[in-house]
Amino acid sequence: MGELSTLFAPQRVAVVGASEEAGTVGHAVTSNLLADFGGETVAVNPNREQVLGLDCHDSVTAVEDVDVAVVAVPAAIAVTVLQECASAGIDNVVVITAGFSESGSEGSAREAELVEIAETHGINLVGPNSLGVLSTGVGMNATFGPRMATPGTISFMSQSGAFITAVLDWAADRDLGFRDIVSLGNKAVLDESNFIKEWGEDPETDVILGYLEDVADGREFVETARDVSRETPIVVVKSGRTEAGASAAASHTGAIAGSDKAYEAGLEQAGVLRVDSVQELFDFASILDGQPLPETDGVAIVTNAGGPGVMTTDAVGDTHLELAEFEADTLDQLAEALPDGANIYNPIDVIGDADTERFAEAIELALADPSVGMVVVLACPTATLSFEDLAAETVRLQRANETPIAASLMGGSDTEAAAGTLREVGIPTYFDPARAVRSLAALSEYATIRTTEVSEPEEFDVEYERARELLTAAADRGRTQLGVESMELLDAYGIPTPAGSVVDSPGDAERVASEIGGEVVMKIVSPDISHKSDIGGVEVGVPQTAVRDTYEDLVVRARNYNPDSSIIGVQIQEMVDLDAGTETIVGVSRDPQFGPLVMFGLGGIFVEVMEDTAFRVAPVSERAAGEMLDEIKSAPLLAGARGREPANRQALVETIGRISQLVVDFPAITELDINPVVAGPDGALAVDLRLTLDRDKL
Template identity: 60%
Template sequence: MPDANGLFDPDRVAVVGATDREGSIGRAIMENLEEFTGTVVPVNPSRETVLGYPVANEIADITDPIDLAVVVVPPDIAVEATRELGEQGVKNVVVITAGFGEAGSEGATREQELKSIAATYDMNLVGPNSLGVMSTPSRMNATFGPANARPGKLSFMSQSGAFITAVVDWANDQGIGFKDVVSLGNKAVLDESDFVDIWDDDPKTEVILGYLEGIGDGRGFIDVAREVTKETPIVLVKSGRTEAGAQAASSHTGTIAGSERAYEAGLDQAGVLRAENVQELFDYAQILAGQPVPDGNGVAVISNAGGPGVMTTDAIGDSNLEMASFDQETLEGLREALPEGANIYNPVDVIGDADNERFEAAIDLVLADSNVDAAIVVATPIAVLDYGKLATDIGTLQEKHDIPVATALMGGERIDAPARTLRESGIPNYFDPARAVTSLDALLTYRDITRIEYEQPQTFDVDRERVQEILETAAQRSNRIGVEAMGILDAYGIPTPEGAIVETPEAAQEAAESISGDVVMKIVSPDILHKSDIGGVKVGVSEDGVRDAFEDLITRAKNYQPDAQILGVQVQEMVDLETGTETILGMNRDPQFGPLLLFGLGGIFVEVLEDTTVRVAPVSQREATEMLGEIDSAPLLRGARGREPVDEPALIESIQRLSQLVTDFPAILELDINPLVASPEGVQAVDSRLTVDPDKL
């Protein structure tokens, strides 16, 4: 993308469609730009001035270079205006106008024209259907919102313009400021990944925030964000569920791993902190922008009230934080500084009659303890405690000891001024101590994110040509492929039992004779997905019973579904399920994030227990390993109840190999390996089915 400096730090801004007509968006934008430190050029064919600014009647009349153009004219004119801006060499354009992709097929055509124009002229384009952009260092408010943002260290993007107006108004009341604010609109050209990339290079942006209803290129976002989060935290609120996530899917994986799970996995892999609501979004933002990350997990609580102190301790128990144990030196210091009856152990209770001197002494001693990585100061108002001085003391002590501190100075109006004092020191204050805990927990999570060393996915030696051939042949019959696709797994190095698909009783007999011991026999039909439900699976068939079993399976299938396409019967080596653990390994192709891998407890209970975890492919060895540990049934894999541990490296490799398969072949829409039996000796894919898009082969 071209240089975006002119988008948030322009010297000259043109407003195409500027007007002084009361109640118009063009006037609102011009009024909001009155505090802009640069030059504003209104463009209007029928005015000589707008709000005192000299007007350019045509875009071509503008003689000096324009860094940013804001377009607020009807849709058809907006398209031509954007083209003219491109011809004039304008590289940054915000299209406020609605009536594009959100307005039916005609609007979608116009939006495609905007994309084409932006590509032709190498243009950064925000919108269309955007509220606009703000940047506080130059006091630029190129939006039609009702208020300017306060200056700050947060940069905020939103897919909803209305949400921006509400957030800015609320943040102003809370004393929270922004560096940049952008309304993404329809994201015809610039999207969330672009702004994450832009703000990564901005030293004045300390935290990136966003409200998103969807992510267009999920895999691209992961790749960009995981680099950015090494230095700059990203916190997002994601709302809405895609239509694809609500549709019924034909595979277990598709049923369980809906689109919302794709977002959860994708944002986690991107290193993004996900907030559940607006309050969390800004709770996290304030502590990330103002406080250092903790070295460890030990947190101390200092309070003048037993009840709130216990509430804080309970919240810590539900988090990833741990109550710190104090050194003997700290305990002795607290014993001397506090009256008899005070609790010197964590949580420290300085007792309800504590004045500022006692509170300060306790905080100083606790923050100096080498076991304390973070602290929460909880206070309720009493006559002998000056909240203003307490806020000042906390700020001074936090700077002295340089560990993260959050506060819960509880009360009403009396905390307004102290809270501002704390904010000036970068310390967030929360009425509810639990919010202080969750915010510190987010800081801890971000610390862990910065320590992740991302690995490239491993590439295995596989037989792609064989897979292509199997898929093309099978897709000529149906878009759903059952056990006849086991060769696909074999081609990608995922172990499968010995076996063959046969079309006659004689061939079944011959196949069974080549396999040692009893066999499993399954009907092969793309139209019959749940074979066991119709008696389409026979287990433990002896050599003498193979012919009869073949005839019975064919008869059952025809009686169940007379018009079903029957390809034959699979004769397969028996897999020992007694010593093995049935798992499921699958993939569902999400419209935003692409192939979504699923791993978990398999067999017949997969959709009942739903003990599964997901990742966006391709995955590295580290990510595949994490998947094994995330399911509730992980102890079964490690040898619970006297069982031998399964071959976890074989499972991990199978996840990686499936990841490569579904990345290599976008035509595979859904895939289930269920069960993938894991034993101490390795893994075997006993059954599989997939859905393919023939048009992508």
């Protein structure tokens, strides 16, 4: 166990605010502890001599060797109680009391006092506003919930106390067991990362579950969970998918990212399995807790019902799994074992008159096929089949093969005994076969997490000081929105850009255009005009003879659009053949929890319409950047679809990596778009730039 071992395995627990009055939190916590706790329960209440047969103490300072103090007193007193806990040398304190940051400014001030005391004295503080903590290992129910958990190997944390009470009630009827349970509350000191680290070091925790509404520190969460998930699976349901705030974003990336994209990317990079529902949370927990990991993604379906077999086949197609293709020898043996009318191909249909022996023989043959990595046993009730006998045979066969199995018993009360037999050895059962398939897909996904090597981001050789001077100069001029006039910033970080510069007179425009030679591109440069092409602020293919007139036309259009706009000048840029490559976008938005979120996707003028994008939390490794290229729907365009030459993947990967390094190096860059990045066979060229600067962070 780790730093929180005494929180979950205490010998003496003090309840501050213990009460005789039924219906109070102090009464519930005390009675819960007295019911099951193997250690000593201590009552603290200066207004009582006894509570539930326990002698009361006036303060925790009057009690020696308290491992955990559970605080259930009014918020105004809780700060004083925590100070007393510090004086008594208590390492673990659970503040159940509400009335802190969730209740306004006064409560936030009280919570800040709790944090200061806890951090000064090194106290592991759970809460405030917590339901409490529970550990079946020592029979400790230090919550005010109505039920003790069934012992098991799943550890569970939740930001909702009510969710915990509902889950315990639901799990009791399904023999789902838990190791430790924590109500996170306001997460003033201890948060999800602390408990993930602790349970990752606990040999008795096989699966970690979480209900999260937010993450306190995204970077710490990713690093901690990534280490733990390589040994212990982590499954999280994350509520709050809102994209509030996206409408205020200044860049394409900010507009697309919203609030949930960072969580999606962060959880994936952390090796955390994210689910969409409570049902999936516990479906995945059950199979991860009870089944071995598959060696292949090939699924065999063995059923006595054709229709449900087709449904299960469709469910496989909805995941990354695939139907196993049986070897010729397996097909021959199935043909010999099954009667005429049975289907020997996948899904194997043993037909409706099958008895247990025939069903089991088909399962055994499927398990023996080298292409099969997992099996769905799908049975509907018939007069010739005993669910209990089938369950016993399935258990025997899995023990002999060590291949993951999920069962779908499509019946009512007749399936209960069989389901119990299967659960005893960790085989989960589902009425809906699609749930069985999705659970096997989660098992496969976790197998990939376990075996995928973690790669660190490359550190590129860049001109950091040059970039810092460029950003500082812009900030000194009062600029917060930068555009193509700052393309030199990309050059400082080794990102190729077209030749050109920004000029502020028609004469300089002609000079620069002449140096470039041939036709040029001309763009108005103004921090007040975000989408230049929408107002006629971009001219492509301008001949040398028309550069002066085009300069003046662009300025007039900008003035007509917004008379008060600040016109920096016009960018003169060499022509880039957009048809010779694919227009992509590399962008960044800065998430409050996870920090810089890097986006890659199909670029050009339709980026916000198509939203064909992939995200990663920076810093982005070479492997992760390559994955981003493959994740977008337009990936075939980069690979050379429809006769196009393939884009230079390495150039795009390096561009993503360099931008990732730029925004990590400079927290002052809050949003950034390079659109388009033209990806061709010879490399990647950044054609346009827009970024938002927080001058206070330079």
